[in-house]
Amino acid sequence: MKNALLAGLIFTASTMAQAFEPLPATPPTPANNPITAAKIELGKQLFFDPRLSQDGTISCNSCHNVMAGGTDNRSVSVGVAGAKGGRSAPTVWNAAFLSTQFWDGRAATLEDQAKGPILAGVEMAMPSPEAAVKRIKDIPGYVQSFKAVFGGSDPVTYDNIAKAIATYERTLITPNSPFDRYMRGDKSAMSAAAVRGMKTVESLGCTSCHNGPNFSGPEMPMGTGFFQKFPTFPSKYDAKYKFSADEGRYEATKNPADKHMWRVPTWRNIALTAPYFHNGSVMTLDEAVRVMAKTQLNKSPSKKQVKDIVAFLNTLTGEFPVQTMPQLPDYTNATMVKAD
Amino acid sequence: MKNALLAGLIFTASTMAQAFEPLPATPPTPANNPITAAKIELGKQLFFDPRLSQDGTISCNSCHNVMAGGTDNRSVSVGVAGAKGGRSAPTVWNAAFLSTQFWDGRAATLEDQAKGPILAGVEMAMPSPEAAVKRIKDIPGYVQSFKAVFGGSDPVTYDNIAKAIATYERTLITPNSPFDRYMRGDKSAMSAAAVRGMKTVESLGCTSCHNGPNFSGPEMPMGTGFFQKFPTFPSKYDAKYKFSADEGRYEATKNPADKHMWRVPTWRNIALTAPYFHNGSVMTLDEAVRVMAKTQLNKSPSKKQVKDIVAFLNTLTGEFPVQTMPQLPDYTNATMVKAD
Numbered sequence: 001m002k003n004a005l006l007a008g009l010i011f012t013a014s015t016m017a018q019a020f021e022p023l024p025a026t027p028p029t030p031a032n033n034p035i036t037a038a039k040i041e042l043g044k045q046l047f048f049d050p051r052l053s054q055d056g057t058i059s060c061n062s063c064h065n066v067m068a069g070g071t072d073n074r075s076v077s078v079g080v081a082g083a084k085g086g087r088s089a090p091t092v093w094n095a096a097f098l099s100t101q102f103w104d105g106r107a108a109t110l111e112d113q114a115k116g117p118i119l120a121g122v123e124m125a126m127p128s129p130e131a132a133v134k135r136i137k138d139i140p141g142y143v144q145s146f147k148a149v150f151g152g153s154d155p156v157t158y159d160n161i162a163k164a165i166a167t168y169e170r171t172l173i174t175p176n177s178p179f180d181r182y183m184r185g186d187k188s189a190m191s192a193a194a195v196r197g198m199k200t201v202e203s204l205g206c207t208s209c210h211n212g213p214n215f216s217g218p219e220m221p222m223g224t225g226f227f228q229k230f231p232t233f234p235s236k237y238d239a240k241y242k243f244s245a246d247e248g249r250y251e252a253t254k255n256p257a258d259k260h261m262w263r264v265p266t267w268r269n270i271a272l273t274a275p276y277f278h279n280g281s282v283m284t285l286d287e288a289v290r291v292m293a294k295t296q297l298n299k300s301p302s303k304k305q306v307k308d309i310v311a312f313l314n315t316l317t318g319e320f321p322v323q324t325m326p327q328l329p330d331y332t333n334a335t336m337v338k339a340d
Numbered sequence: 341m342k343n344a345l346l347a348g349l350i351f352t353a354s355t356m357a358q359a360f361e362p363l364p365a366t367p368p369t370p371a372n373n374p375i376t377a378a379k380i381e382l383g384k385q386l387f388f389d390p391r392l393s394q395d396g397t398i399s400c401n402s403c404h405n406v407m408a409g410g411t412d413n414r415s416v417s418v419g420v421a422g423a424k425g426g427r428s429a430p431t432v433w434n435a436a437f438l439s440t441q442f443w444d445g446r447a448a449t450l451e452d453q454a455k456g457p458i459l460a461g462v463e464m465a466m467p468s469p470e471a472a473v474k475r476i477k478d479i480p481g482y483v484q485s486f487k488a489v490f491g492g493s494d495p496v497t498y499d500n501i502a503k504a505i506a507t508y509e510r511t512l513i514t515p516n517s518p519f520d521r522y523m524r525g526d527k528s529a530m531s532a533a534a535v536r537g538m539k540t541v542e543s544l545g546c547t548s549c550h551n552g553p554n555f556s557g558p559e560m561p562m563g564t565g566f567f568q569k570f571p572t573f574p575s576k577y578d579a580k581y582k583f584s585a586d587e588g589r590y591e592a593t594k595n596p597a598d599k600h601m602w603r604v605p606t607w608r609n610i611a612l613t614a615p616y617f618h619n620g621s622v623m624t625l626d627e628a629v630r631v632m633a634k635t636q637l638n639k640s641p642s643k644k645q646v647k648d649i650v651a652f653l654n655t656l657t658g659e660f661p662v663q664t665m666p667q668l669p670d671y672t673n674a675t676m677v678k679a680d
Contacts, residue, residue: 082422285673333625
């Protein structure tokens, strides 16, 4: 952890000059999970399949809705039987560019992340990895696809379910935002207000953390993580929005140094991912800007500055590639979800 | 109502000879809601948009999952906050060929049907049509599309929301099932068992109700409805599956003649739409066949006959056309779903 923090600080210092970078076309990919077309398609089916939840109602897409900016636009998501967790669903779009996953960075990769919600009691609530694997094994079309994609005598494993989902997620990239087009030389892509906003986030100091191609910190080895304390400066906002009720990364690591440490989240498509912060307590982007300026930089930007920053953040909405809907493999003549 | 029943009986008698018909390429469409490409696209967005539910978690597709046979494969669906209704979600695929909608036929058209679940407390739970209209009006991309599709000074109305959704639903047709190919002359499309099953459903009498292109009764003027009493013959199944706890069409009309009357449901894609019956109480298709033979025809088919019938019913799984995912219009910089 100390190393990760230190690395974070060093990276921050060394990348100040390149706070603004366009989004690369391809994301980092683990050597043991290469991207293939068949694996993407399988992962897409799994991502949209509610049979991976205990009562057959919740898929990955329920909370990370790829048709709607990659989130559910709720403070906290609703899982099986109306259950609610304590943290807001982060967008799945461009998550492939994060060097660590979950708000507290407790998963090193998209593969690790995908294994969490399926088993979480307040999310998809499957009782065990084995139960999830059994659901998939009982569907002949899946068995066939897993064989084709992964090979071997027993290809339907929890690891491979996660690998397929992660592979699909690595295709969820939103290129060509107005900002990206501006960075590539199309100066008409951003309004004067947005350009002022871009300068303001730099001069205020926002980009000391929100830098790199995904505005979530510098590119780092997968699993390294780029964390910051939130809130850093005391303010009225902490009481109002109960930010400190959740101890952040500490809740995963139990290391006192991790208290209230959080992974720096992306700014990409932020206009579409309200409400904001780990507990989804802030309903609007302008308020989120005021909160961050105060709690992290001890600054109080003017109304005009906030407006300019929001204009800039709106230029980070990218193009969502057209996707076909997956047709989920058949389970015929019976339901695999018990009556309740 | 008497007329509808009478019409049903007359149609049944007159269409006995044409129990088996392939699925037409286009469904009946009301004169006041012509199909256009832009209206289909708008309707698809609305169909997939959870912002039409009170807490932003449930879309039409949540329970009528077009990627999974058009249902949720649950006994009864789960609506907002874990709420459950009393009837199983019917498939949306080929619903355009039904002359009346809902299990009890209380909606004459897909347009009428679409207005129900948005307001139902146990489904999408919007407090009023006005509240649903406001959600849509607050999303600039929708306002633009409604203008383009419907014209006029105030095109975002509850009626037009329903018209757009119904138009999308009229595209949800599954042609070229093995049965359809067999009917068009490809005798290799059905197995010997399936052909035996096809003869058996006719000889047992199943097709006196399950006839017509959708196996849901003869083609009739929209809104006419084709109803039958269920259960008709007493059996152990009624107690076991509590079929009579729900009084069917009577609950909508309060006409004593409608007690335990139900719209005849489709057989198309039935292999994919378990569990079965209005209360989703029967988990497997073979049991559903036994139940229907006994309760409606007072017959007890042999194991082999049941197997053959299931083989035949499996030939009614059609081709699901490839669809692109809709990208939901943006509501930027804030959420429209309140914190809870």
